[in-house]
Amino acid sequence: MDEEDGELRNPFPSPPSHYTKYTTHNLALLALYNQRLPDHPNPIQHQILSDQTDVPEWPLTQLEKPRIDWILEEPDAYYDVFGERWFVKDKIPSLAELGGNQLYPEDPCVGAYSLRLPRSSASLSFPQTAVLHSLLAPPPTMSATGPPEWQGHVEWITVLGQNLMAAANDLRPVQARGNLELMMQRQLDLRREETKSLHAKCDVLEAKLKELRASAQLVSNFSSRENPTAADTVMTAASPIPSLDSFTNVQQEDVRKWAEEVG
Structure with missing residues (x-):
């Protein structure tokens, strides 16, 4: 437990x-x-x-910390940390380094690198036909000591298949780089589209602001025509305005005279 x-x-x-x-x-x-x-x-x-x-x-x-300058001087750059070995440069071993029969050059500059896969796939058709032909042939006699014919064709198909897979693995870094470039280009296109949309919105807002400014100017001009001028307003404000007490006194005097006349 x-x-x-x-x-x-x-x-x-x-x-x-x-x-x-x-x-x-x-x-x-x-x-x-x-x-x-x-x-x-x-x-x-x-x-x-x-x-x-x-x-x-x-x-x-x-x-001690690993010395980078010492590490990079080694042909197989690596460093040991926590009892484990880590390689600085990851390298995919070639088919020849793994002990296989490599039919294409390791240097991509030698020959048409992009034609390896089509040539390898096209080369598989003939051995398959030869295997079928050897399988349909009559069985060998008892005196035959050599290996059967189909065995050589099968071995050749195996070699071609190994080269086909190795060439595909060699193209994976190129494919990854191409995908990365496409992703970066897509991000750049999206940023450009967003920037273009923002510029279009800014242009629309700027046009609306111009319309609002023009409308405000028209309203200001119309108000200045309908309302009195500033000089008239000043003169009106400067003229004396009779007070309420004077109106009250006048009304009381008139009422008293009217009462005497009536009485």
């Missing part, structure tokens, strides 16, 4: 134990080792760090 619980708690494999070596103490020992190394003709780790404690048995140089 405990093992099952452990498997459930750890569904992924544990990381490599190499990371446990990157402790503060070990890194300090590495810095001290590199500092004292030029002064010691015999680069033995325990002798150089004899005055230190907890010196590991494994070489401290494993904690």
Whole structure:
């Protein structure tokens, strides 16, 4: 039950134990080792760090960062990290490197590289016909010691099939690059279409703004014609306006005179 619980708690494999070596103490020992190394003709780790404690048995140089300049100088550039080897340049091995019979040149500049697949596929038709012809032939006699005829044709078909698959694999990077170029071109076309649409909308908005400005100017001109001028407004404001008290006094006097006349 405990093992099952452990498997459930750890569904992924544990990381490599190499990371446990990157402790503060070990890194300090590495810095001290590199500092004292030029002064010691015999680069033995325990002798150089004899005055230190907890010196590991494994070489401290494993904690060094990979040197890119050293890596690229190697024909097969690789580096080791966490106990695993990683190659800098991924290369697809050719059919000849895998031990097969390669019928086309490795250099794409030699010959028509794009005609490998059509030629290989066209070359399969004749061996298939020859295999059918050899299978329909009468069986060999008892005195025949050589291999049957169909066996050679089958081997040749196998070689052609291997070359066909290898040539297709060699064209995969070219296909991937072509697909990437198409994707980038599509993105560029989309950006251009969006930019063109934005410019069209901006032109429409600019035309509407011009119409609104023209309408506002017409309304302003019409209002200036209908309303009084500023000088008339100033003169009207400067003329004295009788107060309400004067009107009240006049009305009371008239009422008193009218009452006396009537009485």
